Amino acid sequence: MTETTGNLHVMNRAALTKRLVAGLKNREAVIGGIGNSNWDLWAADRTRGENFYMLGSMGLAAPIAMGVAIAQPKRRVFALEGDGSLLMQLGCLSTIAAQGVRNLCVVVWDNGIYQITGGQGTPARASGTDIVAIARASGIASAAWAADEAEFDALVARALATDGPHLIGVKIDNEPGREQTDRDPIRFRESFMRAMALPV
Numbered sequence: 001m002t003e004t005t006g007n008l009h010v011m012n013r014a015a016l017t018k019r020l021v022a023g024l025k026n027r028e029a030v031i032g033g034i035g036n037s038n039w040d041l042w043a044a045d046r047t048r049g050e051n052f053y054m055l056g057s058m059g060l061a062a063p064i065a066m067g068v069a070i071a072q073p074k075r076r077v078f079a080l081e082g083d084g085s086l087l088m089q090l091g092c093l094s095t096i097a098a099q100g101v102r103n104l105c106v107v108v109w110d111n112g113i114y115q116i117t118g119g120q121g122t123p124a125r126a127s128g129t130d131i132v133a134i135a136r137a138s139g140i141a142s143a144a145w146a147a148d149e150a151e152f153d154a155l156v157a158r159a160l161a162t163d164g165p166h167l168i169g170v171k172i173d174n175e176p177g178r179e180q181t182d183r184d185p186i187r188f189r190e191s192f193m194r195a196m197a198l199p200v
Contacts, residue, residue: 008171009148013109014040014178016152016170017080020107021045023156026076027200029068029192032181033061033081037109039177041080049195053181053188059088062106066096068196069104075200076103076160083110083131084122090134096165097139105159105166106135111174132169143167 017040021030031052032038038053045051052068054061065079086108096104108131110124124131135143142164146152152170159166 008145010171010173011146011149011152012175013037013111013170013172014043014175016149016172017041018044019149019153020078020080020156021048021051023153023160024050024076027195027198028076028078028160029065029072029196030078030080031061031065031068033079033085034058035082035085036177037061037080037082037085038181039179042181043178049191052192055181055183055185055188059085059092061085062096063089063092065106066092066099066101066104069101070099072196072200073103075196076105078159079104079106081106081108083108083124086131087122087124090138093135093138093140093167101165102163104164105156105168107168107170108132109170109172111172132167135167135169140165140167143169145169145171 013036021044027050029050029052030041032041032054034054034056041051042053061081062079065077069077110131132143132145144155146155146168152168155168
């Protein structure tokens with residue numbers, strides 16, 4: 001478990017999303033935040049009914065994932081969220097910790113920019129804000145930076161096997177999403193609801 005951002009390997013969000021989804025075997029739910037987070041989830045496996053794609057609601061992947069996790073305590077739930085989006089809803093980290101959501105893991109893709117709106121730097125980048133440290137200070141004890149791909153895999157495995165809540169911080173490159181998600185929120189809602197009705 002990496003404590004600081006000093007020696008982190010910069011990774012590729014699309015490749016890690018594909019690795020994450022490929023390793024899910026028990027109908028785990030995955031909530032993709034707006035923009036690149038859900039575009040890469042879509043590209044990784046658009047046939048998975050357990051994937052939910054955020055369209056136009058910045059910062060709500062983690063709160064929605066928290067709701068799913070509370071409603072379905074036997075199901076593991078992942079939120080894939082960009083650093084800029086998480087900054088819009090930092091308070092959700094305290095709420096997640098206070099609720100003790102044991103089956104939730106928030107993955108934060110951190111490239112220090114608002115990528116889909118033109119690449120503007122985030123306030124966190126300008127100030128050197130450490131999102132993992134904020135998560136720990138909010139009460140999420142199982143929060144860590146992934147130093148490289150192998151540690152990312154190990155942190156995901158821990159989130160699947162142990163009680164959380166968990167948060168995984170990942171320093172990523174600026175590669176844009178490979179494909180854009182279909183703009184069909186009703187279909188996504190219905191598909192996700194059907195998948196959530198199935199037992200784990």
